[in-house]
Amino acid sequence: MAVGFGFSVNATDGRARSGVIATPRGEIRTPAFMPVGTAATVKAMLPDSVQATGADILLGNTYHLMLRPTAERIAALGGLHRFMNWDRPILTDSGGFQVMSLASLRKLTEEGVRFSSHIDGSKHLLTPERSMEIQRLLGSDIVMAFDECPALPATEEAVAKSMRLSMRWAQRSRDAFGERPGHALFGIMQGGVSPELRAESAAALTAIGFDGYALGGLAVGEGQDAMFGVLDYATDMLPADKPRYLMGVGKPDDIVGAVQRGVDMMDCVLPSRSGRTGQAWTPRGQINLRNARHRDDPRPLDEGCACPACTGYSRAYLHHVVKADEIIASMLLTWHNLHYYQVLMQGLRDAIAGARLDAFVAGFHAMRADGDIAPL
């Protein structure tokens, strides 16, 4: 690990692991869920509230921040932590995935990706070297190598070609990152749904040597079965003594299945994005607060939940503010969803430590199968 970093697995249960990533900015309990703070804010949340949900680390998006307010500006203002008032660890993505999904006029070459900003049309070039520079300017604690994530479906030939480009970029990322005590660099495995390509990618990355390893190219529309199919073998291709990060995952049942398959870190916009559209996640599954069945319901969203939305408000109130498009709806439901995700992660960590993960997962699925409480 990088100087100042450490990763210890404290317990295992089957392939699942629980542990701690030590960083100069604090410990990250694993398995960890990282809320997404795209544009230097977890949408509709103050940083203190994010921390109150139990989050140990946030994710920031290189693509968004390089365009607005720019990495140079954030650096001049003291770095991303100070800028967004979050002093605990931050992981930044490399920008590669979002350039391909959000930017326009993209041109991919061996050098990198040329593109136009979705905000103002300005032209940019993102390369492994520039991605490392941006993430250094932001002051990211965990830096991601610059990779290319092919859109699915794709031929195995296209996936192979893309993966090998990403492995060359991984080496360039490693070289450009250099030695930065207190900052870690993670490589990203690609290879689609091919065991052979995944193995080739894992071998290439471990030969380079990273502080942690991400599973890329998943959660991009392949479906849960296909994703779990890859995780069934791919996590074990990565070094056991380094954190394994599944990017962009996911729904609660995705998270549970990934942890069962040896994943240590995840991130997803789902809990925050859902919260802004009246959707809530509870142990009983997904609940649409916009639905008229909640209009007169005096009960909390989840009577077992300790978040402000559940301790302070009825479903009827949440329904009302969702229907009235009030900002407090986004605030309360985002808080609830992030809280639920962190409670789920704590449950997973405790179950692994107690060697009772199977029972925990069975209970998780059983309660979801019951569905929401009956209408009054």
Add this chain to the structure above:
Amino acid sequence: MAVGFGFSVNATDGRARSGVIATPRGEIRTPAFMPVGTAATVKAMLPDSVQATGADILLGNTYHLMLRPTAERIAALGGLHRFMNWDRPILTDSGGFQVMSLASLRKLTEEGVRFSSHIDGSKHLLTPERSMEIQRLLGSDIVMAFDECPALPATEEAVAKSMRLSMRWAQRSRDAFGERPGHALFGIMQGGVSPELRAESAAALTAIGFDGYALGGLAVGEGQDAMFGVLDYATDMLPADKPRYLMGVGKPDDIVGAVQRGVDMMDCVLPSRSGRTGQAWTPRGQINLRNARHRDDPRPLDEGCACPACTGYSRAYLHHVVKADEIIASMLLTWHNLHYYQVLMQGLRDAIAGARLDAFVAGFHAMRADGDIAPL
């Protein structure tokens, strides 16, 4: 005063008064500024945060709440306090002003106002009796009499006719309100900018007898000079031993001038609405965070302010989140503005108690005349 209510003036300085309105749900320090919680939420704020700014009482809007989620529904759910998770005092307006400014297909008669909802076009009739019923269902602590507020400019004849209708409605409001221990009823003076009509209205209201008296028909486009011109005489027409409430005011300098003229309570959407459009109020005046001059500014919005926006963030960050239309911009700037308003009210109360209001007001205007800090 109503049973359970009390009003004591603890200090005067010129015509200005400071005191306390005691209610069963807690004390209201006067002069008081009441944040507006239109649809059962102070937009972009959690109730705990509103209280943290120093607010002792909120205002709720009868018009909005009767349409959605409806007063009957809120009553069934335990009342407005419980619904919106605010256990301190709430004042509700009568609905009269907003029916005339927001509803469509309005028809005004002696009986009341027929109108169509701006939300779904549904037809409603609002009368003094129905307004009292709605405010009772909401569980409002301070209920406002139902009145009509004529649009300006208007002829003195039209203002007189409207005022006399409002006085008949005030009597009907008083009769319909009945005796409700723990709940107060305020009458509303009308009469435009005519001293004679204001005097006639004050006499009519005091003959009926209310727990407090509002100055209506101001802050409706007449300008500050005309408003202060009315306050120069109209507050003294109202009983000195009852709270005087200036409805819908205002900007910080409106508030200061109103307090100097003997006003005890005010409300306005300005601090919260401004906060949602990138506008901030400080002792140095109004600041537009959208302006590019803040883009690289590492300094806080107001270095003397203890609110989360000023203690945790740079102007550059606030500029960034305003430009990026992030919800946190509304959250932080609304919090700041409400905090500033409450600090201003505390400053006014302390100055009155210390018999140094003139010096306080001179300092207030001098700092605003200096304007914002110079760009870096």
